[in-house]
Amino acid sequence: MHKEAELIHQKNILMLKILWGFFTIANIINLLVEGKLAPVYPLAGLILLTLLTGVVLQKRWPSFTMMLTVCFLFVFFYFLITGDPYLPNFIFMALAPLLSLFYHDFRAVLLSGILFILSSIYYFFAYQDVLFPGFQGREVSYLISFGAFITVFSIIHTRLTRSLWRRAGQSEERLRTILDSVSIGIWTFDLSTMQIEVSDGFEQLTGFSPKVFQTNSQQINEMIYPEDREIFKEFQQEMIFGRSSAICEYRIVCRNGTVKWVQNRGMPYFNHLNHMVRLEGVMIDITDRKQMEETIEHLAYHDELTGLPNRTLFSKRFEEYANQGKFSLAILFIDLNDFKEVNDTFGHDAGDLLLKDIAGRLTSIVREQDMVCRLGGDEFLVLLVDIDESRVVKVADRIKASLSEGYLYQGYRLTAGASIGFCVAPSGTGDLEEMIRQADEAMYGAKKSRVRQYLSQQEKVASHEI
Template sequence: MKNLSLKTKITIHAALVFLLLMLLGTFVARSYFHQQLRASVEDQLFTTVSLLADELNKKVNNIKTVAHEVAGNVTPQLLANPREARAYLEQQFRLMKIFAERMTLFTVDGEMVATTHDKPGPLNLDRFYHIYLQKTAVTGAPFFSEPVTASPEINRPLVVLTIPIFGPEKELIGVFAGSIDLLNDNILGFLSNAKLGQTGFFQLFTQNRTMIVHPDPSRIMLEAGTKGDDPLFDRAIGGFEGTGETLTGQGQRVLAGFKRLPGTNWILAATFPVSEALAPVKTALRLALIVLSCGWGICVSLMWIAMRHLIKPILSLTRQLRDLAVHPKRQKRVAVSAHDETVELAESINNLMEELEKRETDLARHQELFQILADWSTNWIFWESPAGEILYVSPAASRISGYPPGELRKQGQHFNALVHPEDRALWKKHCHEVVGGVKTSPLDIRILTKTGEICWLSHSCQPVLGENGKILGIRGSLADISERKVIEEQLRFLSTRDGLTGLYSRGFFNDELDRISKGRVFPVTLMMADLDGLKKINDTLGHATGDHVIRQAARLLQKTFRTDDVVARIGGDEFAVLMPGVDETAAVKILQRFRRLEAEHNREMKGGKVAFSVGAFTAADGKSLATAMEKADARMYRDKERRKQKSRQGKKN
């Protein structure tokens, strides 16, 4: 093979490939047509069995409908007259052909009123009559029995139909009963002789595996196979409807379709041997192999002749490309002396070479510009690959994080490892959205620097996409916003806190009151507190002393209430407390504790004593919370009046 020419090698390889493709195509086509034919046969098989099942179901329903009409016309007077009752039954010509064995009218107590046959029926049939008669008499509902045999000598499937007879007041007055020979030609008998193709056939069996109809009369009313012998048959017993391939007890592979008859537990099956169903595929395969063998020999000969002319331009182009790779500056273009697609190929190669040269120039210029901008930027600029590798970090990254660029590029030390533990879940979600192509806003997060300090960064990034839309990485910028965060925190504190006491402001208190009123955390207790005597202290001792007393009062309130409670200064000497989840009983205990701590504070403090008038109200829902402040304020003023009266009485005494 080494000493053969390129033309010979191409011819041999092409011939082998062509042969393999022909064989592969043949067997693929064979497999395709095999599947298509099988699918078509299965569809037709299921369609046939479904239509036949519907037809059988219509027959059964017609029998029930006619029997219901006959039973519905039976009156109490007819049941009371056996002769008229028998004459009535004998006039039902449609039912006489169906109920070949007998039709009988019974009273509710099971006493026979009239029958169409004078002679006694088979013992088994009489026994089944009484069994199903009792069921209808007890339930008041019609009953369609399982197939039974009248006697061991008569191996024919029969069903017993019992229908309740109701009087004018809808009371049960009797029962109509009839037995049907299922193998009569006008019922199911035609199934045993029906054929599918040459060797296919139909069979009907019950869910408990009793065979009703089969081409082999000896199998009727016997068990239809043993569980485990035929998996597809077992699936049909379990409720499967459709077609599939299975193996019969005789070892024959068949296509079988199953369909249940609505309203019964009967299953109709159609069986068609696989060998007969797929015989056309084998014949077509033999013919295809003969035709392909002849065609392959002709194609190889023609290929050998044509290859001598086709290979010359390609060999010329190959030599020029080889020279171009060795001397790229000496030769910039390729050319061929041909008049076919090889000329277009050479031109495409030339265009590609020009485009690559242009892109290399642009890329070098952009890289230089980007390097200058990134190196002089105060922001931390990075480029991360889809695999998580840091491809570039700007010098500002070291200044912000404290890590040298080499450590930041390591897999275990890139930016993800620096994110503050409390912000990592938010950062992970943000990165997932970026990679998924979701447009995101700048994200403020914290990182831990090499010295362990917390640094706030504002992160903005976007995916880097190739021409085919594939993600090439993530390019981002991180700005140090630590100073801004400190200022924001100070502004936030000033906007929600009272400057003198550090308690919440009135605005924050009102916002919390509105928020809690719309929530579900109830009951909520609201307490109003007024600092007594503050005006007198300001007038006599000065505002500095008054401010000192206010701060002492604030500390007392903070000491009394929970950290979850909203303690606010809402006026000069007015305070308010929101206590979510506190009912009236708990509120009383809290107020008692407040008074105790107030007394202890005043005993310990020589100066800056505080005295509060308080009032509280417990709201059970948002509606009552809206008026809680007004009611608590009223109770606070009543407390102030009581304290004044008590003070005046003490002075008199």
């Protein structure tokens, strides 16, 4: 059934209940006042209400049933007034147009207004002596004017109400579109029942249907990435014990196994006694934002061409080790030989590919705790941790051997050796800038003399033959 038809059907059911209520109350009042039931009204009303009940419960023609219900209102008052032509009964008939407003439907409102005017004219002339003693025939115009006023008022009221509903529906649709586009789930946790209710957005966000959360209140905890569960625990404690709103960001494992970053914003709600009754909040998918942040952070600390750490990240890592003061540190300064000739002969594309290949070779030689950094151009730095000078020499030999193997580019074999200088701080507390400067000097010495040079902070520059 269409959404609007379903709404009309629900209103038909409620209107049917109202009619049964009026019918029962009217008979009770009649019994109490007159001491007996009216001879026609109860039976006719019972038959008509039973027929109307059958039509309503059929749920097949909601709009037709709505119009039939409006007509039945006036049939109801017809039997009431003709059975007992009493002015209060006529006045109660004015409730019919007001009850038709319940539908907020122009058809029901207009039909009710017309039936009220026609009924008023009929009762005025049929029961003028009883209902309107002393009134002249022309004074029926007052009843017609009153009926017209009620009809116009009902139409205006219906129009305004439907306009507000339409705007609210449009706003709701826009909000739903926004919520769907940003993957937002709304949640409510009842502290008295310890049950959680979530919106449909949770299914799009997590892959789990709202029913899963209703049957298992721990699902919202179980789907949190194990390493981030403490973050969520602190988030809950801040709301409950701190009695304030809280925000946290953590990872969740979706139903299909994918990992997403979410931001959870929650706040406690209190009753009139200032007792906390529930927690409410929204969960937002921030995976794209996190990935963007990671990308920006990576670009801030890594060389764009080779993907190696840049000078900034290299300095941070060195400071971390230097502050610990537990390990000896060594800095290797590597400068490629004949790299300019490769660029001039084969172009910058060849040079870029050569730098990427060299970056990969350097990374494969050092250990996980070590770090390779592209300083710029054809210069590289290597940080070696917990190592003595003899082992530094071995690493330098391996680097020179690897870089001298040559490279293939479009069928051509390229060669790019390297000059290496290094500086060792046995105590692990050296100054980075000074160590780089000394390693740079050693490298230039090696480039000039074609021998490998190294420098210790405790010794002067010494040289060894390649």
